Amino acid sequence: MTAGYNFAYLDEQTKRMIRRAILKGVAVPGYQVPFASREMPLPFGWGTGGIQVTASILGYHDVLKVIDQGADDTTNAVSIRRFFARVAGVATTTRTTEATIIQTRHRIPETPLRAGQIMVFQVPIPEPLRWLEPRESENRKSHAMADYGAMHVKLYEDIVRYGQIATSYDYPVRVAGRYLMAPSPIPKFDNPKLDRSPALMLFGAGREKRIYAIPPHTPVVSLDFEDHPFRLQRWTEACSQCGDTASFLDEILMDDQGNRRFVCSDTDHCAARQAAGQGGAP
Amino acid sequence: MIPCISVPFDPADPDDPEDAAGDGPLLEVSGLGFAYGSRMALADVDLTLWPGEVLAVAGESGSGKTTLLGCLSGELAPQAGRVGFLTREGKRVDMHSLGEAERRRLLRTDWGIVRQNPRDGLRLAVSAGANVGEPLMVLGHRHYGWLRGQAGDWLDRVEIPADRIDDPPATFSGGMQQRLQIARNLVTDPRIVLMDEPTGGLDVSVQARLLDLLRRLVSELDLAVVLVTHDLAVARLLADRLVVMKDGRIVETGLTDQVLDDPQHAYTQLLVSSVLQP
Amino acid sequence: MYVAVKGGEAAIDAAHAALARKRRGDPEVPDLSLEQIDQQLALAVDRVMLEGSVYDRELAALAVKQARGDLLEAIFLLRAYRTTLPRLAASRPLETGQMVVARRISATFKDLPGGQVLGATFDYTHRLLDFDLAAAPPPDDGGGAGAAPAAAARTDDEFAPADPPENPQAGPPASPPASPPRVSDLVGRDGLIEPAQPSDPEPAPDDLTRQPLRFPASRDLRLQALARGDEGFLVSLAYSSQRGHGTTHPFAGEIRQGEVAVEIVPEELGFPVTIGTVAVTECEMFGQFVGAQGEPPRFTRGYGLTFGESERKAMAMAIVDRALRSGELGGGTAAPAQDAEFVLPHSDTVEASGFLQHLKLPHYVDFQSELEGLRRMHAGLAAAAPAGTAAGDEAPDDGTLP
Numbered sequence: 001m002t003a004g005y006n007f008a009y010l011d012e013q014t015k016r017m018i019r020r021a022i023l024k025g026v027a028v029p030g031y032q033v034p035f036a037s038r039e040m041p042l043p044f045g046w047g048t049g050g051i052q053v054t055a056s057i058l059g060y061h062d063v064l065k066v067i068d069q070g071a072d073d074t075t076n077a078v079s080i081r082r083f084f085a086r087v088a089g090v091a092t093t094t095r096t097t098e099a100t101i102i103q104t105r106h107r108i109p110e111t112p113l114r115a116g117q118i119m120v121f122q123v124p125i126p127e128p129l130r131w132l133e134p135r136e137s138e139n140r141k142s143h144a145m146a147d148y149g150a151m152h153v154k155l156y157e158d159i160v161r162y163g164q165i166a167t168s169y170d171y172p173v174r175v176a177g178r179y180l181m182a183p184s185p186i187p188k189f190d191n192p193k194l195d196r197s198p199a200l201m202l203f204g205a206g207r208e209k210r211i212y213a214i215p216p217h218t219p220v221v222s223l224d225f226e227d228h229p230f231r232l233q234r235w236t237e238a239c240s241q242c243g244d245t246a247s248f249l250d251e252i253l254m255d256d257q258g259n260r261r262f263v264c265s266d267t268d269h270c271a272a273r274q275a276a277g278q279g280g281a282p
Numbered sequence: 283m284i285p286c287i288s289v290p291f292d293p294a295d296p297d298d299p300e301d302a303a304g305d306g307p308l309l310e311v312s313g314l315g316f317a318y319g320s321r322m323a324l325a326d327v328d329l330t331l332w333p334g335e336v337l338a339v340a341g342e343s344g345s346g347k348t349t350l351l352g353c354l355s356g357e358l359a360p361q362a363g364r365v366g367f368l369t370r371e372g373k374r375v376d377m378h379s380l381g382e383a384e385r386r387r388l389l390r391t392d393w394g395i396v397r398q399n400p401r402d403g404l405r406l407a408v409s410a411g412a413n414v415g416e417p418l419m420v421l422g423h424r425h426y427g428w429l430r431g432q433a434g435d436w437l438d439r440v441e442i443p444a445d446r447i448d449d450p451p452a453t454f455s456g457g458m459q460q461r462l463q464i465a466r467n468l469v470t471d472p473r474i475v476l477m478d479e480p481t482g483g484l485d486v487s488v489q490a491r492l493l494d495l496l497r498r499l500v501s502e503l504d505l506a507v508v509l510v511t512h513d514l515a516v517a518r519l520l521a522d523r524l525v526v527m528k529d530g531r532i533v534e535t536g537l538t539d540q541v542l543d544d545p546q547h548a549y550t551q552l553l554v555s556s557v558l559q560p
Numbered sequence: 561m562y563v564a565v566k567g568g569e570a571a572i573d574a575a576h577a578a579l580a581r582k583r584r585g586d587p588e589v590p591d592l593s594l595e596q597i598d599q600q601l602a603l604a605v606d607r608v609m610l611e612g613s614v615y616d617r618e619l620a621a622l623a624v625k626q627a628r629g630d631l632l633e634a635i636f637l638l639r640a641y642r643t644t645l646p647r648l649a650a651s652r653p654l655e656t657g658q659m660v661v662a663r664r665i666s667a668t669f670k671d672l673p674g675g676q677v678l679g680a681t682f683d684y685t686h687r688l689l690d691f692d693l694a695a696a697p698p699p700d701d702g703g704g705a706g707a708a709p710a711a712a713a714r715t716d717d718e719f720a721p722a723d724p725p726e727n728p729q730a731g732p733p734a735s736p737p738a739s740p741p742r743v744s745d746l747v748g749r750d751g752l753i754e755p756a757q758p759s760d761p762e763p764a765p766d767d768l769t770r771q772p773l774r775f776p777a778s779r780d781l782r783l784q785a786l787a788r789g790d791e792g793f794l795v796s797l798a799y800s801s802q803r804g805h806g807t808t809h810p811f812a813g814e815i816r817q818g819e820v821a822v823e824i825v826p827e828e829l830g831f832p833v834t835i836g837t838v839a840v841t842e843c844e845m846f847g848q849f850v851g852a853q854g855e856p857p858r859f860t861r862g863y864g865l866t867f868g869e870s871e872r873k874a875m876a877m878a879i880v881d882r883a884l885r886s887g888e889l890g891g892g893t894a895a896p897a898q899d900a901e902f903v904l905p906h907s908d909t910v911e912a913s914g915f916l917q918h919l920k921l922p923h924y925v926d927f928q929s930e931l932e933g934l935r936r937m938h939a940g941l942a943a944a945a946p947a948g949t950a951a952g953d954e955a956p957d958d959g960t961l962p
Contacts, residue, residue, distance in 0.1 A: 075572055160448050
């Protein structure tokens with residue numbers, strides 16, 4: 001099946017073009033670099049940006065982990081992991097600690113990342129200003145001039161309407177004190193993991209044809225007001241599998257009587273805790 | 283070029299210690315020219331505006347008034363001339379040779395622009411409070427309570443009831459929208475405000491109330507204003523000085539009462555005679 | 561115990577197996593050959609080649625077959641295949657003026673050099689289901705030979721449309737000119753239509769597949785995006801423009817269909833060689849005239865070019881192309897069809913369909929985040945509401961109200 005395709009699917013010319021975009025992104029943290037995104041054998045909107053970034057940085061000795069919603073066994077994660085196993089023949093893993101490259105949709109692993117690891121985010125809408133102003137030419141100007149007042153208007157309106165900032169995922173951040181950036185639809189619970197991370201963070205938006213990056217140890221600040229500071233989500237429940245109270249929990253409906261259970265969204269984190277002898281909440 | 287008739291003209295001199303200290307005119311426009319294709323819309327326009335002064339620009343439609351405002355604010359790039367502006371630091375800069383970033387910064391901090399149609403100067407879908415607070419947020423203010431307090435103060439000053447603070451201006455009357463736009467422009471404490479027919483399109487009684495408000499604010503805040511109007515009554519009520527434009531050129535300039543009571547240029551005489559005397 | 565809500569490898573494999581069975585359908589029914597699809601579903605193949613951006617009837621037929629007849633899926637298959645193809649050369653601009661026409665009509669002149677050539681068209685058929693086609697064809701007959709005359713015969717009855725072009729010919733004239741002159745050239749001779757751009761020397765065109773679409777987009781990029789764009793979307797946009805949302809007052813100046821030669825100039829030779837022909841449809845719309853200061857008013861142009869017989873798409877493309885030029889011609893950009901930042905990013909079927917369908921992917925985490933936020937708001941409101949206050953009242957903000 002891999003016969004007829006280059007290592008990691010993309011031809012070397014395309015990889016070089018994407019690597020140039022990545023390097024530019026690393027040099028200008030948070031800036032959206034336009035790139036000539038290719039059609040991939042997976043649909044747009046299903047991670048083609050992340051796949052192109054991963055394909056361009058993947059080497060023979062890399063160990064790849066792919067998660068979707070924090071889990072290694074969700075259908076799209078399985079599909080993308082299989083794709084790279086097939087077209088690149090690289091080793092894959094579900095263990096965060098063993099991976100050199102982690103492609104993700106919507107989560108950052110609970111296990112702290114280390115230097116040398118690369119996170120690759122799948123990004124649906126890279127432009128944080130899109131919801132306020134749909135025109136790209138206007139938004140490019142706003143970025144160039146660091147003119148981000150409109151973003152705070154949205155947060156202000158949230159407080160007026162809901163008494164608090166209502167954005168709960170894809171929560172906008174300011175990178176290295178300069179560019180406003182969409183962190184992709186990770187829960188705001190994961191935003192602090194972006195700040196000064198020792199790992200390199202790469203973001204690929206295939207349909208929207210943009211790549212951006214947060215180099216290691218870069219300050220990343222979530223937007224807020226002084227008197228309405230950025231707040232993390234919290235659960236009163238614990239994971240029913242490993243008992244963790246500090247990780248992001250998925251809610252599972254058990255029946256039609258309103259009974260529900262909570263389990264870690266990060267399956268690797270949960271499995272590791274269970275292996276270490278942690279029990280679930282009653 | 284039409285020389286200034288009755289106002290002492292003191293061109294800024296960078297070596298003049300008085301100018302360096304920031305005592306010169308706030309705005310010094312010289313030789314401004316603008317053409318749409320081959321149609322000349324503005325030619326040889328010279329203007330000065332002193333701190334705290336209200337200057338009205340009058341003329342009928344097509345005389346170049348609105349083009350002049352566009353060139354002053356940087357929205358249009360004139361093909362000739364310069365727009366000298368005295369910064370807070372006492373430096374005289376040409377608005378059109380500044381980089382885009384620097385010009386935007388100055389426009390945010392030192393300039394206000396009140397448009398004839400308030401819908402062009404407001405975000406209609408967000409609350410009145412956010413409309414007034416936005417310029418402050420752009421300047422980096424990040425305290426919700428303080429921003430709301432400022433918005434409340436300004437709504438009060440422009441006579442908008444406090445309980446409308448969370449309503450979007452789309453639900454406001456035309457006069458109230460215009461007052462909101464004025465608040466949004468004044469909240470940053472600008473040093474110069476451009477107004478394009480601010481009372482245009484409003485009912486006469488609403489106009490009168492708005493003019494009262496403007497007169498009060500201008501004197502309270504000691505604002506420098508360039509006011510474009512086709513309505514000489516508005517000019518008489520608000521302006522210290524008046525320039526009259528025709529076909530893109532200034533045909534007459536002087537103290538407002540002087541120009542209106544003793545017009546020298548034939549066109550001004552025509553304009554004045556066609557208006558009912560107060 | 562843990563509920564296995566998350567899918568897995570086994571489920572995906574089973575789904576693929578089910579898809580393969582569904583695609584084949586009842587094994588008693590003979591399998592479709594690619595030749596059958598190519599020959600008898602030729603317009604489906606044309607559309608897949610066009611929006612899939614690969615001129616290869618066999619691959620397009622394969623895509624149609626593999627996609628179970630879902631043309632958008634087939635277009636996607638072909639595009640994904642195209643990604644992996646090397647670029648060997650760039651052709652010279654097609655000389656559509658040299659086209660061997662199978663169809664050529666103009667709605668702007670009753671008769672004109674080269675004549676009106678109807679070719680094979682649905683235009684004057686009555687849309688009556690032809691039950692002859694449903695009957696199994698005789699074994700010695702492919703089925704097409706009997707059906708076509710039956711359909712064509714109806715065009716001559718008394719319900720013929722009110723204003724068909726005069727002097728139509730069912731096929732190329734007895735002694736056809738090699739290729740009829742372009743209508744726009746005839747009109748252009750009197751300076752009544754804007755000259756075609758660009759002029760000499762021709763700048764290298766931008767390439768949508770090698771550089772991202774950015775705004776403002778050059779006309780070459782716009783035309784490429786429109787050529788690859790979804791037919792349904794473009795037809796609706798063109799229609800919206802016709803109904804008054806940014807009208808261009810279009811006339812179908814000329815529609816021609818046929819084969820044109822593709823030439824490349826190999827570097828080692830330095831002169832053009834023909835490497836084959838492609839079937840294309842070209843449409844030139846003459847739009848609303850404009851005049852500038854000191855210049856006489858002239859008709860403007862909108863241009864459409866498609867692979868195969870994709871006439872509807874070519875016409876829509878030409879109208880939308882003209883609408884997108886509205887800004888540069890001084891006509892504003894307020895209507896949807898005039899707004900490049902609206903039209904171009906939303907025209908690509910592969911992008912649009914992919915992003916639409918990504919909603920089927922799990923969104924547990926985002927949804928959970930919203931749930932958590934909502935519950936917190938409810939809790940806050942319940943805590944803040946004093947007795948006797950309606951539950952819907954807004955919570956006062958912590959001492960920040962004046």
